[in-house]
Amino acid sequence: MTIRAGIAGATGFSGSELLRILGCHPELVVTKLYASSGHGQSIASVLPQFHGLSDLAVDPLPSTAAAWQDQGLDLLFLALPHGVSSELVPGLPKALRVIDLAGDFRLASAREHELYYGCPAPDRALQKSFVYGLPEWQLPKLRGAQYVASPGCFATAIILALAPLVQAGVLNRRIIVDAKTGSSGSGAKAASQTMHASRVNSLYAYKPFKHQHFAEIKQALACIAGKDDVADGLLLQTHSTPLVRGICASIYTELSQPLTDDEVYGLFAQAYSESQFVRLRGNELPNVNWSRGSNFVDIGWALSGRDLVVFSALDNLVKGAAGQAIQAMNIMMGWKEDTALKQVGGVP
């Protein structure tokens, strides 16, 4: 039976990327698109790249529980600004599966939520019903899940690069993460810092010591390592670059014990032996261009004495958002994990 899916926030960058990728998915059909404007138009009028591929109408979000019932959906992707999902989810049909791409349900700690998002955390019982949707480390929990909180783009790149090492307990506490992203990370709404005339020649650091993904990274690594404080010495600094798509993180760690390059490789290879979207590059340092448009994350590293620098690169809109959400969906629905996700990124 074909599953019927809806996308809320369909005209944003993550939402349209969901629609793009799901267009090739054999088990599912997208039947509803929701956005805050463009109502009554076809998606192809709002986003011309879909002309000839989809003539779904853009609807406003249903405003009552009854109206939601009438949508006839089995599954709903939420690609909405922070805070909207937590208001929406309680009113959704009880059986509806939900994959949320925002940060609303990612953090178990209400205190951390308030600290990093600057707003009250949603109901804790509801939050607990969400599985953190990082497939490489959450496979058993995702199988059959109803609610998924899909990880943030920076968080995905950084957790995947650090998890095998913190799990193995081979790192000192001091970890410096210097992460770079492109203009699509700021969303589809026009803003001065994402204007072409300035952005194309800009590179700058932002949000020192307070990027909201920091809380998510700490939580995930603590959980994987089984030690609450494993990432307390982590410092995250994000940067804006003239890329459109892509996140590239350089992660500076110190080994707590001597390891050879082969031993480092072994730790990663063991952790990701079943993870087809993690590509281990060894000492070949990853370029964001290799994964652009694809669901892959590329991980490489350089070792000198106790200094181990790990490099992680992915497409923030695919593995960092829409692709990963679909990967989680494939697992929760019992489909092949890579369904609709085998596309190579286009280079050039």
Added chain:
Amino acid sequence: MTIRAGIAGATGFSGSELLRILGCHPELVVTKLYASSGHGQSIASVLPQFHGLSDLAVDPLPSTAAAWQDQGLDLLFLALPHGVSSELVPGLPKALRVIDLAGDFRLASAREHELYYGCPAPDRALQKSFVYGLPEWQLPKLRGAQYVASPGCFATAIILALAPLVQAGVLNRRIIVDAKTGSSGSGAKAASQTMHASRVNSLYAYKPFKHQHFAEIKQALACIAGKDDVADGLLLQTHSTPLVRGICASIYTELSQPLTDDEVYGLFAQAYSESQFVRLRGNELPNVNWSRGSNFVDIGWALSGRDLVVFSALDNLVKGAAGQAIQAMNIMMGWKEDTALKQVGGVP
């Protein structure tokens, strides 16, 4: 039975784009990749985006007819520099199907070939055995063809925009084509005019009065209109822009008779009623970004009195090269025309 295909020039931009798209093709498997360097390496070593998706080796082109026989191929894509295919084809196995993406076999006139390519034309009998692979206008000839000469990128954009009008005989002879392209059109080899530091701020015209696609456009339009001189008054001027992918042509024509906007629409709609990759945009002027990464061509126009300006936009590596070659292949093999070609372009 699965068809076995090879790609010659696999590490160039058109060649790697063939491999990218064919990765999703259900009827065919790529079994051989040829390039002039990187021999013995896997394609994923040379082009890291294919890591995890293909571990085919990169081979040199077989140098003898016997060696070609041993390749076990049913079909061969040639994505090689101009002039190489015409030396290669005579030595290929007799039953091998060939789709050539270069200009070698496009022109029926040896004189025009010599004039525009600056080198002797290949054997005329061999040239005649090639079908010009523009699916929208060559459908019957492509069915069951063995040899296909795939059109040039500029030629595709311009012929598709003009053909319905010249066929209907509604244009005066004077046609000005101002066409713009991106840096991927210059190929994967490093060259001073495609260096990032200068290209990103460059825009300039090149090859006035002598771009080689001019001959191809004239030939195709004459054939479609059934009048040899229909495009003799056409002037083609090409430009380099800071795009990576994309061709956008603005075509300035004069109607030989008054037409309404609806009548213009009617001519296009009739010509392309069965052409799923031609998207008619009417007075919405096409942006190359709408078709980036996809096999679509977008056509729009503006009409004022007898002045009709037609705008055409496509991805030079997909509809202008690899995608169109695959579209032609699908037809020649009797498969669904859009097999493996339903991908939306990624925006952003």
Added chain:
Amino acid sequence: MTIRAGIAGATGFSGSELLRILGCHPELVVTKLYASSGHGQSIASVLPQFHGLSDLAVDPLPSTAAAWQDQGLDLLFLALPHGVSSELVPGLPKALRVIDLAGDFRLASAREHELYYGCPAPDRALQKSFVYGLPEWQLPKLRGAQYVASPGCFATAIILALAPLVQAGVLNRRIIVDAKTGSSGSGAKAASQTMHASRVNSLYAYKPFKHQHFAEIKQALACIAGKDDVADGLLLQTHSTPLVRGICASIYTELSQPLTDDEVYGLFAQAYSESQFVRLRGNELPNVNWSRGSNFVDIGWALSGRDLVVFSALDNLVKGAAGQAIQAMNIMMGWKEDTALKQVGGVP
């Protein structure tokens, strides 16, 4: 005696470019900056590139004639949105010299003004007191002028390329102008079509048959040729490209009489023998990158039979706006025409 100048619209792209260039002007000091926001801040707070170079405050525009008197200005640059200057100028101090970079006072015909700008034309007597500030063709009128209407960016590129030919009367009436510009032409305000994530991969035509610079081009060419209808057969089509700065126009003309390449060169050389900012390139086709950041316009051409294609390239913010306004000022004040304007464009 040092002249005291003010800049209205100082935080826009043309306004800040005026401030940048005037920083090197030995005869003048900028003493007042006006903008619609940022009041009370220093210009270096609003535009960080000026840190260490200017600590002028950003003020709101004075709202009364008396307040204008108190500003102590000898000269005022207006770099404001269309329509603001015409409201402002009547209330300015009588002796104040004004250089307006907007379109308000460019057109002598009220009808054309209303048609192309969609709003009522300013008072005709006031408009007549403005000199159209294209130095290469208006030198005598600019000397000692009080009011200057500085030409539009597209208009500058196109008029300079066509004027010697229409003046000599060697062209047929049919002229097609295909002009391309960058994202800075849309101004400093954030807007969806100038967002980095889409613009960097976009190229599209806009405003067919109705760009407001068309009227200005027709008027200037008619005046130079001494024939009202000399440009009635001109068609102007503008395009947006991923450039930041730069206009490149390809101008398709037909000679009304046979001319050699040398004769074409002769017409340009004679017209611009005294014009140090017009660089004649002959058959070397100009690249916008050559004039980026400088006040030069590069003009080249290609001739084949009666087909003459003229190519013109300039920086829309310098020769197309701030630089040209300063060039006009230098002439009106009796200073050396190139004062503060000898900077080379930076490449890369």
Added chain:
Amino acid sequence: MTIRAGIAGATGFSGSELLRILGCHPELVVTKLYASSGHGQSIASVLPQFHGLSDLAVDPLPSTAAAWQDQGLDLLFLALPHGVSSELVPGLPKALRVIDLAGDFRLASAREHELYYGCPAPDRALQKSFVYGLPEWQLPKLRGAQYVASPGCFATAIILALAPLVQAGVLNRRIIVDAKTGSSGSGAKAASQTMHASRVNSLYAYKPFKHQHFAEIKQALACIAGKDDVADGLLLQTHSTPLVRGICASIYTELSQPLTDDEVYGLFAQAYSESQFVRLRGNELPNVNWSRGSNFVDIGWALSGRDLVVFSALDNLVKGAAGQAIQAMNIMMGWKEDTALKQVGGVP
């Protein structure tokens, strides 16, 4: 008396930037340009941006001491590939002043030179006669110097950001430097990693643990701090981004003692009270776009507990190369330090 200067390597990026800036220098005239190709052509033929501004011929480097004598130069800039200057300098006229922009004469330690440049170090006595040309820290030595070794681009950004802190002795030994640069840093020669089609979407780390500027940074900081081992715990990781111009370094340090934000500001303010090209931004994090085209370096920082992250941004071709060399020249010649260097960077 006007000084006569020559530029060796005039067609490279640093060389042409020297010519661009020196065009406005009142005390000096460039009389000779040397390059490895383009001989006999004017510089404006090779680099069209100089058309109308310079018609100097491009010459090969003189090959004998006598030929050098005949050049009539007072001062010579060397903007050549690594290793050429050290062969050239011994044969130059004895009184000729030399400013070398390459790495040949920067390092006092022959061992470090061999280690980081992979080739034998030049004669130590000759090396000792060179002053390391970082004006902010070498003012007394530069006055009247004959030979200057101009610092590397990364080194400049990083030393200026760290020097006040290491001088004050407030840092722990562990310092992580994550530095990002643009494509112009790779020079004007076409190469696969600087092709537009790939670079515009690329971001990747390179040269882990072995960038040649590391040695220079260590040496300079040790000298400033008066402690040999002050930077032994520094790790430098460089990255390529889609910028054309610009270096942005994020420098992760730990304070060895508690400091307030004001105290940090005080250390920088004191160190750079006389340095007009160092702009202190405090907690406003610098963007490379602010200094593009100018000789400024912008320094900002973020402090949280003992974690102090310092951010430094400059234009690699100006403060990181040509501009700094001219700044050093101004000092060595006794001219005003900012002569010809007061240009604002163009934004956009």
